[in-house]
Amino acid sequence: MSQRDHLVRCITTDGTVTAMAVDSTMTIQTMQQLHDMSAVASAALGRLMTGALLMGSVLKSSKASVTLRVNGRGPLGSLIAVADNQGNVRGYAEHPQVELPLNARGKLDVGAAVGKNGVLNVVRDFGSGQPYTGQIELVSGEIAEDLTEYYARSQQTPTVCALGVLTEKDGHDVVLAGGLLIQLLPMATEDAIEKLEKTLATLEPVTTMMAKGMTAEEMCRRALEGFEVELLDESPVHYGCNCSKERVAAAIGSLVPREIRQMIEEQGGAEAVCPYCTRKYTFTAEELEVLAVEREKTFGKKKKKI
Numbered sequence: 001m002s003q004r005d006h007l008v009r010c011i012t013t014d015g016t017v018t019a020m021a022v023d024s025t026m027t028i029q030t031m032q033q034l035h036d037m038s039a040v041a042s043a044a045l046g047r048l049m050t051g052a053l054l055m056g057s058v059l060k061s062s063k064a065s066v067t068l069r070v071n072g073r074g075p076l077g078s079l080i081a082v083a084d085n086q087g088n089v090r091g092y093a094e095h096p097q098v099e100l101p102l103n104a105r106g107k108l109d110v111g112a113a114v115g116k117n118g119v120l121n122v123v124r125d126f127g128s129g130q131p132y133t134g135q136i137e138l139v140s141g142e143i144a145e146d147l148t149e150y151y152a153r154s155q156q157t158p159t160v161c162a163l164g165v166l167t168e169k170d171g172h173d174v175v176l177a178g179g180l181l182i183q184l185l186p187m188a189t190e191d192a193i194e195k196l197e198k199t200l201a202t203l204e205p206v207t208t209m210m211a212k213g214m215t216a217e218e219m220c221r222r223a224l225e226g227f228e229v230e231l232l233d234e235s236p237v238h239y240g241c242n243c244s245k246e247r248v249a250a251a252i253g254s255l256v257p258r259e260i261r262q263m264i265e266e267q268g269g270a271e272a273v274c275p276y277c278t279r280k281y282t283f284t285a286e287e288l289e290v291l292a293v294e295r296e297k298t299f300g301k302k303k304k305k306i
């Protein structure tokens with residue numbers, strides 16, 4: 001079943017518009033189960049992670065990644081999603097079990113859970129050189145609108161972003177998740193823009209289209225109705241974390257030696273949990289001692305420099 005999740009990229013043959021769509025259902029189900037999330041938390045982080053997948057897919061290098069951070073001072077706290085261009089995405093929310101009443105339209109109140117008094121921060125790391133960082137004030141905390149605003153403010157390409165996570169009625173299970181990203185290219189004519197605007201005005205929500213059985217490619221073709229469309233590529237996506245004992249050790253090894261020794265004395269070792277995938281890493285007193293000694297060497301060097 002995990003073969004189901006995939007991302008497709010399409011372009012109109014006249015080269016004026018691109019559309020990307022993703023079915024991230026299994027990925028977001030994994031997210032919900034890993035973090036035991038409430039429905040509204042799943043909708044919020046699920047949208048952010050789906051948006052990250054779409055943004056990550058356009059990065060060129062296999063080492064590149066995009067990190068989306070949202071904090072709107074709502075009850076969910078901070079939300080983080082990281083995606084690469086290989087279809088891996090991971091994320092977590094600070095308070096994943098927050099429950100809120102449905103909004104006036106009977107929908108999960110993502111805007112209230114995220115809050116809108118804060119920022120969306122976007123870091124695009126190209127795998128080499130300086131990462132590119134951008135930040136906007138949140139528009140609504142509904143995520144898709146905020147990402148659309150991010151594109152309007154910080155990128156030259158006019159972009160429309162639609163994201164959806166459907167959860168079980170009266171439950172926490174994720175039923176469907178997906179997203180759509182449509183971008184106007186510099187060659188777009190007035191006619192093309194008008195045609196696209198008309199179609200987008202009548203476009204149904206992503207999860208409504210998915211509930212009808214539409215595939216990611218069909219959603220792209222629907223968004224680009226009236227244009228001749230070429231499918232560029234199709235690739236799988238999944239929940240993927242790149243943590244390892246070495247990375248956790250590096251994080252512990254960046255503490256001052258006194259703090260590492262304190263762990264040895266007080267706990268006889270250390271246990272660290274990856275916030276993205278909840279994998280546990282244990283370090284024995286001996287392993288910590290090695291890290292403390294290593295750290296002392298670099299610590300000493302830095303001191304000498306000063």
Ligand SMILES: [Zn+2]
Nearest residue numbers: 241243274277
């Ligand atoms: Zn992990």
